[in-house]
Every structure is written in C-alpha cells, then in structure tokens.
Amino acid sequence: MKFFISSCTSLLWVVFLVSCMADEESSEEAVEEEDALNADDSKEFCYDDSKGCGPRNWPGSCQGGQYQSPINLPYDPRDHRRNARLADLSQSNNYFNEQRFNLTNNGHTVQVSLQDDLTSTCLLDGSLLNNQPYVFSQLHFHWGSSDDRGSEHTLTNGGYNYAFPMEAHLVHYSAEFNSFTEALNSNKYGAIAVVGVFFEPADRDNNALTPIINAMRNVRNPKTKTGGSRLNLSWFLFQSDQKDVDIIQYYGSLTTPNCNEGVLWNVVAFPAPISYRQMRSFRTMVLDSEGKNLVNNYRPIQPTNSNRKIYAVRSSVKRRQN
Numbered sequence: 001m002k003f004f005i006s007s008c009t010s011l012l013w014v015v016f017l018v019s020c021m022a023d024e025e026s027s028e029e030a031v032e033e034e035d036a037l038n039a040d041d042s043k044e045f046c047y048d049d050s051k052g053c054g055p056r057n058w059p060g061s062c063q064g065g066q067y068q069s070p071i072n073l074p075y076d077p078r079d080h081r082r083n084a085r086l087a088d089l090s091q092s093n094n095y096f097n098e099q100r101f102n103l104t105n106n107g108h109t110v111q112v113s114l115q116d117d118l119t120s121t122c123l124l125d126g127s128l129l130n131n132q133p134y135v136f137s138q139l140h141f142h143w144g145s146s147d148d149r150g151s152e153h154t155l156t157n158g159g160y161n162y163a164f165p166m167e168a169h170l171v172h173y174s175a176e177f178n179s180f181t182e183a184l185n186s187n188k189y190g191a192i193a194v195v196g197v198f199f200e201p202a203d204r205d206n207n208a209l210t211p212i213i214n215a216m217r218n219v220r221n222p223k224t225k226t227g228g229s230r231l232n233l234s235w236f237l238f239q240s241d242q243k244d245v246d247i248i249q250y251y252g253s254l255t256t257p258n259c260n261e262g263v264l265w266n267v268v269a270f271p272a273p274i275s276y277r278q279m280r281s282f283r284t285m286v287l288d289s290e291g292k293n294l295v296n297n298y299r300p301i302q303p304t305n306s307n308r309k310i311y312a313v314r315s316s317v318k319r320r321q322n
C-alpha cells in the first residue's frame with residue numbers, strides 16, 4: 001500500500017514536471033516575440049514619483065501643457081440629461097463582430113490590437129464625433145491596487161470625487177490619416193479620439209473581459225505578446241442592451257508621454273461591471289519592468305483651466321452595415 005501511494009506520488013510529480021515544462025515552453029515563445037514589439041513601447045517612463053521616471057518628470061507637453069488629461073469630470077445625471085446635446089454614435093460591422101486580437105504587456109499596461117487589418121471597416125462615427133469616421137487603433141487599461149483608485153478620470157458629483165478601480169481606453173484616429181502615428185504627428189485637434197470606459201466591482205464576471213484575461217496569463221512579463229481568441233469591441237464599449245449612454249466630451253491629451261494635446265475625449269459616465277475575481281486577475285497576473293505586479297498605472301488628475309469646455313452628451317448607439 002505504501003508503495004502504491006509513493007508510486008502515485010511520483011506519478012504526480014512526473015505530471016507536475018511535464019506541465020511545468022510545457023509552461024516554460026509557452027513563456028519562451030512569448031519572450032521570442034519580444035523583439036518584434038514596437039520600439040515606441042519601450043520608452044522609459046513610470047508612475048512612481050519617488051523614482052526619476054514618474055509623472056512629475058514626464059517629457060513633452062506633460063509639463064506645461066494647458067489642456068492635459070485626465071481631469072475631474074463634473075457629472076450629475078439629472079443635470080446631464082437636462083443639458084445634454086443629443087448625438088449618435090455609429091459603429092460599423094467590424095466594430096460589433098468578433099475579431100481575432102493580440103495582447104501585449106508593454107510594461108505600462110496590457111494592450112489589445114486586432115490581428116486583421118480592418119482600417120477601412122472597423123470604424124466609429126456619428127454626430128458625437130462630428131460625423132467624422134474614426135479607425136479603431138488599440139485598447140488598453142489603467143487600474144489600481146485597490147478599489148478606490150485606478151481610473152484616470154474621476155467623476156465629481158455633489159462635491160464628491162469618484163474614482164473607479166479601472167478605466168479602459170479605446171483609442172481611435174481620424175480616417176483622414178493613414179495611421180495612428182500620422183494622426184498624432186499632425187497635431188490637429190480631433191485627429192485622435194479616445195473612448196473612456198470606467199469599471200466598477202460586481203459579483204458576476206463581465207464576459208467582455210474574459211478573452212483578455214485568458215490571454216493575460218501568456219503576457220506575464222513585460223515586452224511580451226500573445227495571440228488571443230476573439231473579442232467583440234462593441235460589447236466592450238456598451239455593456240448589456242443599453243441603447244443610450246451618457247458621455248462626457250472634452251478636448252484633452254494623451255495620458256502617457258509625450259501627452260500630446262488635441263485629443264477628443266469621450267468618457268462614458270456609466271461604469272461597466274468587473275467581478276472582484278477579474279479585478280484580482282488584473283492586479284496579480286501581469287508584471288511591470290521591475291518584476292512587481294503591474295498596478296496603479298494611472299496619471300494623476302490634471303488642472304482644468306477655466307476656459308476649458310466640457311460637454312454633456314446623451315448618445316444613442318447605432319449600428320451601421322458597411
């Protein structure tokens with residue numbers, strides 16, 4: 001009997017070792033892909049001001065820019081509905097169809113890009129975006145080490161500021177340009193449009209996040225990339241069956257160096273759910289460049305100067321067949 005138990009134990013050890021070896025193999029694959037990553041992603045900045053690379057020392061417009069992001073956004077749902085300009089936000093076919101994606105840990109965040117070139121078809125437009133089509137470029141996240149921090153924007157209502165544990169940014173560029181970089185370098189107002197989505201803790205998993213979290217286990221180390229299954233951007237953007245969303249719109253900046261201005265921000269005021277378990281995955285599954293859990297990757301709130309216009313927009317979401 002003793003022998004039986006010990007041979008079972010050794011069998012378990014063999015199974016364990018084989019599975020470890022398999023794990024090692026997949027992480028090696030990920031490291032090999034490191035070289036293929038865009039050199040832009042390796043710019044050395046961090047979120048910790050006790051080191052030289054924190055937000056206080058970020059370069060470019062990050063210092064001295066007049067229209068920086070993120071900011072505190074005033075939001076009173078009753079006022080919002082009374083004063084809101086009505087607009088529509090249309091999504092083309094490929095925005096609401098499932099797409100194959102890649103996930104990258106660039107040391108600052110996890111970032112989703114689409115595998116297929118859908119630059120002519122994965123579009124957002126509508127009067128919310130001044131009827132200009134915008135091409136989806138990438139989607140990434142900012143999150144905190146606890147539930148009271150993590151979002152970049154905050155909402156202010158009745159004298160209180162609300163931060164959320166996570167905020168997603170869906171980055172787009174105007175279809176008049178050939179690439180995100182070309183749009184950025186144009187310095188034109190509205191060349192880049194970002195949709196911001198807050199997440200709030202909930203008991204049930206948010207299925208829109210599942211494919212991303214599943215892929216996260218393959219990008220534990222910074223500068224690694226993996227292929228994901230399929231992702232529906234539309235689910236991501238507008239949760240459940242909401243047809244109308246409150247959006248807060250203003251002109252600000254990128255929230256990472258060089259903090260380029262002229263970015264058209266569209267922050268969805270109503271948070272999407274993320275389960276506690278899923279939130280824990282973000283906090284523990286990916287490492288930063290120092291080998292620590294990647295958390296608190298949000299830029300602090302920037303001053304809102306007095307002549308800055310912040311619009312309330314009540315937006316109806318439409319689907320357009322292309």
Ligand SMILES: [Zn+2]
Pocket residue numbers: 140141142169255
């Ligand atoms: Zn961002």
